């Protein structure tokens with residue numbers, strides 16, 4: 001049981017193939033470590049002000065700083081990384097559209113035990129999605145080196161094909177060790193969890209996740225990013241955040257307006273479009 005590593009120029013198809021086969025993979029040094037160090041510097045005041053979790057799952061020695069698109073220009077860049085967007089599109093095969101699900105700087109402080117091994121898609125009210133039908137695609141960027149000692153994410157490769165609702169121990173999993181600037185890709189069905197931090201230093205990772213646009217976002221982007229900031233963001237980023245209709249009719253505003261119209265009058269499409277052509281698109285074979 002091991003986690004496959006890809007070179008940064010391997011291409012999105014290789015990531016998609018490994019997510020289908022193993023449920024996860026690492027792309028080594030996809031961005032210069034200095035870019036993630038820059039992100040950490042931008043977020044340092046916010047991280048310092050973030051209280052630790054109040055339950056075992058969020059982690060009593062773990063700080064989770066969100067709202068990153070409001071707080072960090074580098075997060076805006078990383079969330080739109082071309083390899084990531086192409087891989088997400090491939091993993092969420094057949095989706096009319098996908099959107100950002102959450103942005104989180106996860107800082108695991110020394111002494112934190114292993115997080116309960118889980119599937120991220122359990123957030124959707126534990127709905128038993130069909131095996132092989134991925135509803136979300138996640139990235140976890142290493143700001144610091146991820147090691148077995150400092151709390152590298154633990155994953156169980158291949159477990160995306162196992163039954164739902166299983167319980168695992170830390171020993172059933174392997175550590176996603178990786179260098180700063182590397183990124184772990186994993187789907188919503190793979191069993192995983194944050195590792196125990198048995199080192200003397202904090203382990204910082206950047207979690208950016210994406211989901212089919214007909215599902216509710218974990219992090220509410222409309223409220224996490226104040227409107228005066230959102231108004232200044234580029235249109236593709238706004239669409240990714242959810243300022244777009246989710247599929248045929250989801251998320252419109254008042255008189256069937258495209259949500260983008262609220263921030264950029266004249267930029268969004270009008271009406272819902274043709275039902276028959278939407279049906280035709282959706283009828284394409286899905287995995």
Ligand SMILES: O=C(O)CCC(=O)C(=O)O
Nearest residue numbers: 106152153192193194195
């Ligand atoms: O921080 C990590 O390594 C993973 C965290 C995680 O899986 C979660 O919070 O859902």
Ligand SMILES: [Fe+2]
Nearest residue numbers: 119120192193
């Ligand atoms: Fe998770």
